[in-house]
Structure formats: C-alpha cells, structure tokens
Amino acid sequence: MQRSLYEADHEAYRETVREFLAREVVPHHQDWDQNRWIDRDVFARAAKTGLYALQIGEEYGGAGESDYRYRMVVCEEIARINALSFGLTVALQDDLVLHYLLDLTNAEQKQRWLPGFADGSLIGALAMTEPGTGSDLRGIRTTARRDGDQWILNGQKTFISSGIMADLVVVAARTDERLSLFVVERDTPGFERGRKLDKIGLPGQDTAELFFHDAAVPAQNLLGEEGAGLNHLMSHLPRERLGVTATAIATARAIFDLTVQYCKERTAFGSSLIDKQHVRFELADMATEIDVAQAYADQSVLAYNAGELSPVDAAKGKWFVSELQKRVIDRCLQLHGGYGYMNEYPVARAFVDTRVQTIYAGTTEIMKEIIGRDLAGNR
Numbered sequence: 001m002q003r004s005l006y007e008a009d010h011e012a013y014r015e016t017v018r019e020f021l022a023r024e025v026v027p028h029h030q031d032w033d034q035n036r037w038i039d040r041d042v043f044a045r046a047a048k049t050g051l052y053a054l055q056i057g058e059e060y061g062g063a064g065e066s067d068y069r070y071r072m073v074v075c076e077e078i079a080r081i082n083a084l085s086f087g088l089t090v091a092l093q094d095d096l097v098l099h100y101l102l103d104l105t106n107a108e109q110k111q112r113w114l115p116g117f118a119d120g121s122l123i124g125a126l127a128m129t130e131p132g133t134g135s136d137l138r139g140i141r142t143t144a145r146r147d148g149d150q151w152i153l154n155g156q157k158t159f160i161s162s163g164i165m166a167d168l169v170v171v172a173a174r175t176d177e178r179l180s181l182f183v184v185e186r187d188t189p190g191f192e193r194g195r196k197l198d199k200i201g202l203p204g205q206d207t208a209e210l211f212f213h214d215a216a217v218p219a220q221n222l223l224g225e226e227g228a229g230l231n232h233l234m235s236h237l238p239r240e241r242l243g244v245t246a247t248a249i250a251t252a253r254a255i256f257d258l259t260v261q262y263c264k265e266r267t268a269f270g271s272s273l274i275d276k277q278h279v280r281f282e283l284a285d286m287a288t289e290i291d292v293a294q295a296y297a298d299q300s301v302l303a304y305n306a307g308e309l310s311p312v313d314a315a316k317g318k319w320f321v322s323e324l325q326k327r328v329i330d331r332c333l334q335l336h337g338g339y340g341y342m343n344e345y346p347v348a349r350a351f352v353d354t355r356v357q358t359i360y361a362g363t364t365e366i367m368k369e370i371i372g373r374d375l376a377g378n379r
Contacts, residue, residue, distance in 0.1 A: 017073055018077050033349075060110060088202055099236055100223065101114065101183075128140070128233065137230060155173065156210065336348075
C-alpha cells in the first residue's frame, strides 16, 4: 500500500538524516552499547545537522519547524540501522523535554535554555517516576518548599532516562497538596545522581536514580504555573505517547523487513525459508498487521500536526502499536532460529531494546484504563 504521509521536502530530509547516521552513528553505536555510554559530542553534531530540536524558533538557533513528519522520518531511519539507544536519547529531547520547555517557559527561560538545546550542548531529562510511584502521578512524594528566592526540593526519582548525562532535569514535585514542575540544573546544591541502572536493553542510553537533599533550586526555575504541574504533565502526555508509537511502528517494520530478507536467503530442508507455507503465512500476518497499524500511526501524526490528537487517541496508538512491535519482533526472532538469539543479529538486540516500550510513557494497562474511562464517560 502506497503511503501518502510524506512530501518531497520530507524525503529530501530523509537523505540528510540517512547520511548523518551512516557517518556519525553506524560506526559507533555498537561500541556505545558495549560501553554503556553514548559519546555526547554526537548530539551536538546531530542538532547542528537538524536531527532534532527543529521546533525551536529561529531566534534561539532552531529552524522553527513543528511538522511532526520530520520527527517520524528520524524514527524510521534510526530504526533502520537499529541504533535504538541513540534513538531514545533523541526522542527524549524532542518528544519530552523540549516539548515542556517550548510550551511552559517564559521569555527569560527560553533565552537561557533553548539555544543550548538548539546547538546540542544541553541534554535534558524528565523526572516523574519514583520508587513507589510509576504511572500514578498523583502518588508523587518529592516535595518543594518555597524559601525566599529559591525552592527546596527533597525526594528521590528512579528510572530516569539520561539521568546521568542530563544538564537539565524537569522535576515533578509536590508543593502543598498540588504538583509543580521545576528545572533542576546540573550543579544545583543538594542534587545528586545515584547509580546508573543495569537494564536488560538499551545499554548505551543511561538510566539513573536521582536524589534531592535540600536541593536549592532558584525561584526563576519554576516551570509553568505553581500548582499546575499535574495539568502540565497530563497535557503533554499525548506527544510523549505519539513518540512511542512512531518508534514502535518504525522498529517493527525495520525488523520485519530484515526478517523477510533473511527468510529469502536462509535455506532449510533443501529450499529457502520463504518457500515454506508456514513461514509465508507468518510473514503475511505480520505484513498486514504492520500496514494497518501504520495507517493509524500516520493519521495520528497528521492529527497531532493539526492540534487534534486527543489523549485517548494517543493512548490507543501507544498501547496497540507497542504491543504489536513486541509481538512482531518476537515472531521475527523465532523465524531466525538460533541466529535470532545471537547479539550480532539486529533482531536479538531489538528484542531486548524494545521490550520497555509497553511500559514507559504509561503501561499498556494504564493506556487501556484511560480509554476505558473515556468510554464509561470518565466515571
């Protein structure tokens, strides 16, 4: 089926992205995963090339381009080379941190932070999850107390993507009975980074614990309105969940395409795998499911561009496409046989790297609860 999502400018951009990845990422991303650390200089080069932060205004060094189709191109090209640790760090900037900063900062904050994201010298993180609080944002226990011209933060966060590398962390904390958001900068007194967590996948992308012990955050680092943190978080979740949908469909298709080629080349019992009816049926199932999900993902992108992607529709795409990705990659690994269990094959790495996508940005179960409550009339 012919896709009609992209125009000539997007395909020209694809060539720029593909050339950058071939030069700056392909030779290194396996070493980054092995060393459990990405060379952060690559993000400055990526930003300069325009792989992310396109939506930052020209006055701050960006391109002022908000069309999410460019972001979709990046997802597809990163999935094609299977550099998913690098891809998650890019997604963290475009789909989370920058989305908050662009929407919620005042003029002084924009001038202070956006140029650094535009040139790639600043890396951001978002800190919501706590040891006893996952998807339930109302359970956040980190506190912020006003003390003159600063806020004093106390608490702990965990599972924070880019928590070690980040120069700025957007932190959700409780002010009285409501939540507020704060930008905590790298050298803030009382802000400490814990251990780099040992995950089963995405090894190059650092994930950390963060601690706040009477952390003194300047009053001018309050992000958005005091006490409106929960509303700020909820209103920005559709973009985050669209980002997971985009990555999931791109990765599912990339691994599927590799598997089709493998089945054409691999022989068993005197003929190629694709000559076996069962294998063809498996591939036919996956091809159909991916194409159907792609249509929903593409429509979600267009709806987002038009300002019409609802939280419920974003939740539908997030859970369904991430679960589809999990199912497709598992079946692709099975078709690879023993080779699928070897880390030298992209399907093996994708199997562990993508597993988290049904968990972060809201679990599948939470997504279904959001949809179900909407169907029940939000009771």
